[in-house]
């Protein structure tokens with residue numbers, strides 16, 4: 001399938017400071033990609049290049065086969081900046097009508113867009129009275145104009161409460177199911193872990209990891225943690241059977257390399273009734289993210 005976004009060996013420096021170094025990334029139609037990285041990793045720079053807002057030094061970038069910033073690309077790309085700003089004196093409805101006219105579309109669609117982001121009830125209130133989450137939703141409604149094929153969202157859920165975040169991702173799921181590619185940056189790791197198809201980690205301008213969470217987990221090969229709860233009176237016997245386990249509260253905690261996980265589990269189950277309960281904790285996205293960021297910093 002042809003990629004919606006194709007980036008090949010993209011390099012960009014600002015006054016001799018490298019912001020992006022040979023970054024390659026393809027995003028397929030309907031794919032939801034999360035861009036992660038510390039402050040200054042290059043996420044916004046990459047987005048600005050994709051949007052055609054800044055030139056780049058080397059490499060190739062195409063958006064739906066067109067050059068970033070070209071008329072064709074702009075027609076198919078939507079952007080939601082992190083701190084979206086609107087005119088505070090306009091109502092949500094007026095703001096959306098204005099954007100629709102600027103895009104050459106019927107202003108009459110404004111209410112339908114506000115309904116999609118659950119803002120119909122506040123459509124006739126001034127944006128100056130909206131909460132941050134409501135302004136963010138006006139931003140999303142604006143990004144939905146013209147059936148975009150690529151949505152570029154810069155920290156779209158920062159400042160949203162958990163319910164608004166869930167609704168926001170549900171909306172993105174619908175757009176992705178309709179074939180739109182989504183590239184979003186975030187610092188909220190647990191949230192992207194559940195709601196995106198692929199995770200891309202940038203570190204100091206370089207792409208250091210790309211794949212599903214399962215792929216990254218496998219590549220990182222981080223240890224697995226286990227919490228073993230002993231039945232009354234058996235804690236020391238279990239501790240003896242599991243060298244390296246440490247007492248934390250009433251449980252025993254141990255870690256082991258991925259490849260030894262099944263051996264350790266069979267040792268634990270061999271302890272029979274002495275074990276009251278067992279929890280196996282795979283490495284979280286936070287662990288994986290730190291692993292790749294640290295590895296790159298060395």
Ligand SMILES: Nc1ncnc2c1ncn2[C@@H]1O[C@H](COP(=O)(O)OP(=O)(O)OP(=O)(O)O)[C@@H](O)[C@H]1O
Nearest residue numbers: 014017018019037038039040041042043044045046
């Ligand atoms: N206009 C600019 N002039 C000079 N340097 C810049 C400019 N824009 C970005 N940079 C530098 O490029 C690097 C990447 O910055 P960028 O804003 O892309 O990071 P980011 O990953 O989006 O960070 P954050 O999470 O803080 O938004 C940083 O070293 C930054 O200082």
